[in-house]
Amino acid sequence: MKFSTKGRYGLRAMVDLAVHSQGEQVSLYSISERQGISMNYLEQVFAMLKKAGLVKSIKGAQGGYILSANPADIKIGSILRVLEGTLSVIDERGEVTSGNQTSVRYCIQVNVWDRMNAALNEFVDSLTLEDLADNYRKINGIGETMYYI
Amino acid sequence: MKFSTKGRYGLRAMVDLAVHSQGEQVSLYSISERQGISMNYLEQVFAMLKKAGLVKSIKGAQGGYILSANPADIKIGSILRVLEGTLSVIDERGEVTSGNQTSVRYCIQVNVWDRMNAALNEFVDSLTLEDLADNYRKINGIGETMYYI
DNA sequence: ATAAAACATAGCGGAATAGTTGGGATAAGG
DNA sequence: CCTTATCCCAACTATTCCGCTATGTTTTAT
Numbered sequence A, B: 001m002k003f004s005t006k007g008r009y010g011l012r013a014m015v016d017l018a019v020h021s022q023g024e025q026v027s028l029y030s031i032s033e034r035q036g037i038s039m040n041y042l043e044q045v046f047a048m049l050k051k052a053g054l055v056k057s058i059k060g061a062q063g064g065y066i067l068s069a070n071p072a073d074i075k076i077g078s079i080l081r082v083l084e085g086t087l088s089v090i091d092e093r094g095e096v097t098s099g100n101q102t103s104v105r106y107c108i109q110v111n112v113w114d115r116m117n118a119a120l121n122e123f124v125d126s127l128t129l130e131d132l133a134d135n136y137r138k139i140n141g142i143g144e145t146m147y148y149i
Numbered sequence C: 001a002t003a004a005a006a007c008a009t010a011g012c013g014g015a016a017t018a019g020t021t022g023g024g025a026t027a028a029g030g
Numbered sequence D: 001c002c003t004t005a006t007c008c009c010a011a012c013t014a015t016t017c018c019g020c021t022a023t024g025t026t027t028t029a030t
Helices: A005-020 A028-035 A039-051 A076-084 A094-098 A104-126 A129-139 A144-148 B005-020 B028-035 B039-051 B076-084 B094-098 B104-126 B129-139 B144-148
Strands: A055-058 A064-067 B055-058 B064-067
Touching (some): A005 A028, A005 A039, A005 A076, A005 A129, A028 A039, A028 A064, A028 B104, A039 A055, A039 A064, A039 A076, A076 A104, A104 B005, A104 B028, A104 B104, A104 B129, B005 B028, B005 B039, B005 B064, B005 B076, B028 B064, B039 B055, B039 B076, B076 B129
Antiparallel strands (some): A055 A064, B055 B064
């Protein structure tokens, strides 16, 4: 019932990126320093994020990563699903749907697991990277326009 | 992000017990047969449920388990918390609350994890064993009064 | 050329999962 | 009484997953 470090670190890194990239790429090293996350491990996380198209990379010296889209268009759910797989409180599903629908198992699937999954996914899809970045800036007293002065 | 077999099997077993116990104890063997779950493994699950006071046991031949309370008074959340531990999408909590509240980490804790945890727990605490047992009986065309004829 | 970065992949130690095994203790029924 | 059904308890094991670390290779700005 827990998210792994992939999802937790990855989400932190994405918020960090949203906050610190002013339209420019940000090096993994700087994210790893600010967030206290191992560089090597972050590389693995970003390989997944890149493959999924959530970030773009710029190679070579002074390279780094940058968000592929506007933070307002990146759902937290998209990030978590890339790093954690389908967000579901249980693995199996096929068995029970194709099986008999009169079992206790099916009853629980429909009334408990399916509804929990729906609640989880609706929530994480209702939040965007911008929501989190804005909240972070608010707490830290950083006005959004400050970057453009 | 998944429930383990403890929680899944345990919940099924509890619904089975609610459905098949007409105020009488039910043997683990019969539950294990109906649900297709290893008897020995179920014993471990019921040891936890008993320790938590959700079921009572009757020893000896013709013994078995029986719910400690009315199904309407047993929340699904209580069962799952006994078998899975605190229902939370991440382990840590102390660190980040005692730490600096200006971190990205704290921002995510408050806006994502805490709210997910709240949603999950509210849901499982809004459902009772009776809800599931009733739904099961409805699907299987078994009127509740049938047992008293 | 050099250094800074992304990119790729392999391996590894520890913990958790999902059981199995093997034996008790207890009580009902014959 | 004695057998049998049942709960009870503890330890053992096989497998998988997690959370990294390590070691490179490739690309590019300076």
